[in-house]
Amino acid sequence: MGFEELLDKVGGFGPFQLRNVALLALPRVLLPLHFLLPIFLAAVPAHHCALPGAPANFSHKDAWLKAHLPQEPDGTLSSCLRFARPQALPNSTLWGMGQSPGEPEGKPSTVPCSQGWEYDHSDFSSTIATEWDLVCEQKGLNRAASTFFFAGVLVGAVAFGYLSDRFGRRRLLLVAYVSALVLGLVSAASVSYVMFAITRTLTGSALAGFTIIVMPLELEWLDVEHRTVAGVLSSTFWTGGVMLLALVGYLIRDWRWLLLAVTLPCAPGILSLWWVPESARWLLTQGRVEEAQKHLLRCARLNGRPVGEDGLSREALSKVAAGERVVRRPSYLDLFRTPRLRHISLCCMVVWFGVNFSYYGLSLDVAGLGLNVYQTQLLFGAVELPSKLLVYLSVRHAGRRLTQTGTLLGTALALGFTLLVASERKSWSTALAVMGKGFSEAAFTTAYLFTSELYPTVLRQTGLGLTALVGRLGGSLAPLAALLDGVWLPLPKLAYGGIALLAACTSLLLPETRRAQLPETIQDVERKSALSSLQEEEMPMKQVQN
Secondary structure, three states: OOHHHHHHHHOOOOHHHHHHHHHOHHHHHHHHHHHOOHHHHOOOOOEEEOOOOOOOOOOOHHHHHHHHOOEOOOOOEOOOEEEOOOOOOOOOOOOOOOOOOOOOOOOOOEEEOOOOEEEOOOOOOEOHHHHOOOOHHHHHHHHHHHHHHHHHHHHHHHHHHHHHHHHOHHHHHHHHHHHHHHHHHHHHOOOOHHHHHHHHHHHHHHHHHHHHHHHHHHHOOOOHHHHHHHHHHHHHHHHHHHHHHHHHHHHOOEHHHHHHHHHOOHHHHHHHOOOOOOOHHHHHHOOOHHHHHHHHHHHHHHOOOOOOOOOOOHHHHHHHHHHHHOOOOOOHHHHHOOHHHHHHHHHHHHHHHHHHHHHHHHHOOOOOOOOOHHHHHHHHHHOHHHHHHHHHHHHHHOOHHHHHHHHHHHHHHHHHHHHHOOOOOHHHHHHHHHHHHHHHHHHHHHHHHHHHHHOOHHHHHHHHHHHHHHHHHHHHHHHHHHHHHHOOOOHHHHHHHHHHHHHHHHHOOOOOOOOOOOOOOHHHHHHOOOOOHHHHHOOOOOOOOO
16 A cells, blocks of 8 residues: 555545645745845835035025936936036036036046935835945845845755755754744844845745745645645745735835844744644655554544544554655656656756746846836736636646746747837836736746656656756846846846746757656656657546646
């Protein structure tokens, strides 16, 4: 008897599993609150050089600023430079004595802001940019804060993946909760940028535990038929978190209190673990039969299955445990040992890099769309709901490969058309950005489903771990790519769109998995030729749950 048969006895989908999904909804809501937090945490409000000696209650502020600050080509006042000496304004006698008689005629000389900056606090009372003057020459440090965070997520994913297999999912989820709570509180109390960067990197490592542990802890209690449904249901909690961030950011304008607000929910999350069961499958692989029996009996009782201790005897469970333990632990090297699997792995790595790079590039860039940052964030969250419906319909009728390609191509085209729209046509820019965000979310959702069906059962978790690792690398580089606007203004969007287009083309090289039997072993993958999709439809196979 295998573990799937045990689940069939105790109920593979019922009140027990629904309660489990509900208890594990909080980590999914918290993830976007932290992953997309730089939208508000690191926002850069309008600013200009601090100009000491400004007259109090001066009624001609604009004229006074124009006398001290140079203008950009678009007519706005410079954010990073000031005149070495105040300039006399045309048709004005206010500052006639400002220019030194000895100063040569021609273009007036400018100097950097040596005495700090003055910020517009109408939208944000405080951000890390205003706290430590991370603007102008230091704006790279502002973007780097997001990169440090995602680098921490990347490292944490590797660590929690290994540790959760060794010490258990529930125990490591507790570690993730406690670590995220403590490090989040320390981050909010940071007294310097270096302290903030270090603590946010460590917070990213702690939050990686949510991304690695929550999904297996849910799926290992679900039967095969309901895993896809539960996965789509769980993904809506992420969308809820994206929309909730807009509300929280609107209500809390100070970065320290905002960080505190998205961190404190970890406290009730710690308490909720009292009711979250450990994975019975993992317990059996560790030979902890008695604990597995206790959780399985509880599952049967809540699901209304008449199974007693005789039906789940320790002898029977010991046989299942022995069968689970004889399976060799897979390694990442197994993903590259055979030609077909190596082809799938390399293509999936490119696809996941492109999906993450374009998604976070779009998600973290909410400026210049004709709406304030809060409206844009709410709109970006709302568009994710119909994108999930698009994925559900498309994968059933068009297939996984075409859906993955189409959603990535839609992302690339939306970014490309944005570059062709005139800057003053804000409504078109906003519509294209929202469309791009919807396509990128659809690509993200499809990637999870498609990748899980490409890898064989013996390597499915390992394959997902590798692709998620490469995806986090793309997510960590996305904030830095925004700095390319200093080289050429359209370059960041060209980078996001170009990588998405490359990922779209790469996804066409992957085999279709619609109506195909899920591979169990590496040999199953190798036996399938690149052009066998038509032949597979004529063979009697187990249909994948759509």
